[in-house]
């Protein structure tokens with residue numbers, strides 16, 4: 001049944017989950033645009049008649065959000081406000097057979113590697129020559145750059161390899177070409193992302209080539225900040241730090257999920273590293289790049305986690321004093337290594353432990369922010385909200401880290417760098433004035 005308005009097809013892409021999914025949606029938008037298809041991203045207007053939901057299937061909360069979003073779009077279709085609803089991404093890759101039966105109103109389901117098939121459904125052809133062409137959904141001064149797909153690691157809690165497959169590095173020349181295009185579009189900051197960043201090159205070049213890639217990226221004119229996300233601690237290629245130390249436009253910033261710190265949990269999680277090795281690695285990182293900002297991610301409530309394990313983890317946080325910490329509560333995911341274990345910790349207790357961990361981090365974050373008062377930082381202005389400019393230092397990635405609330409009498413441009421002297425500090429934010 002044609003929607004009441006009979007307008008030319010217009011496709012709205014809705015993206016859920018992580019930055020890697022976001023890049024997939026941007027690539028899909030770029031392909032559709034190149035096929036003269038009308039496409040928007042996350043549009044709230046009701047001027048489209050086709051929706052593509054790019055889902056996340058990582059953990060319970062994310063899966064529920066994806067299903068709710070699909071059901072919302074299906075409801076709009078039932079009301080005649082949409083002609084077609086297509087679903088792609090991780091949830092679809094993982095549960096397609098069940099979902100097809102449970103939500104028959106969806107017109108078609110696609111996996112994470114089936115963009116050409118999805119494009120066909122949208123009357124578009126996959127254009128290989130467009131590698132690196134994307135319609136950015138981020139503000140024009142920063143962008144994510146995905147350097148590989150999938151993962152060869154076997155972390156017991158993780159379903160990502162089930163949805164994204166094994167590790168596949170992008171050829172270096174393609175990444176460099178994409179980065180040059182982004183710089184040409186005015187992008188000043190790129191966030192390098194992957195499921196496992198440090199594994200880059202081991203498949204197609206038979207050796208770790210992230211340091212080489214960083215050197216080439218740092219030579220691209222216009223890229224002022226290059227940021228590393230999702231580094232894996234085990235067999236961490238220390239040469240990365242030499243490049244980081246050497247090159248001014250590689251942020252002294254490292255996002256390295258550790259997930260836990262007790263050997264009991266690291267072993268059960270199959271993280272291929274011990275607490276002692278983690279501590280030695282952190283020491284080397286801080287020696288090689290003094291003042292580096294380290295972000296990590298932790299899991300609370302993994303099967304078998306004892307009070308002693310939690311105590312050991314909070315003690316570890318007090319000793320290591322990370323700059324940024326994120327905590328997930330364990331999600332019991334079928335077909336993962338940990339699924340055979342008894343999910344013996346209640347969700348209330350998982351939440352309590354996550355809270356306890358974040359309370360420890362909150363005071364560390366506040367103390368570290370207080371130390372920044374009086375210091376001047378180069379800040380990238382991201383947006384203006386409630387009459388106030390908001391930006392970030394090189395030690396803050398988008399959406400997950402601190403922000404700098406800027407007091408300025410003069411007009412600032414979004415996407416420009418300004419020097420800010422910090423005047424106030426909060427748990428997770430800073431305040432400052434233009435100097």
Ligand code: SF4
Nearest residue numbers: 151153155158160195
């Ligand atoms: S490194 Fe571990 S947690 Fe990360 S995507 Fe791979 S298996 Fe999952």
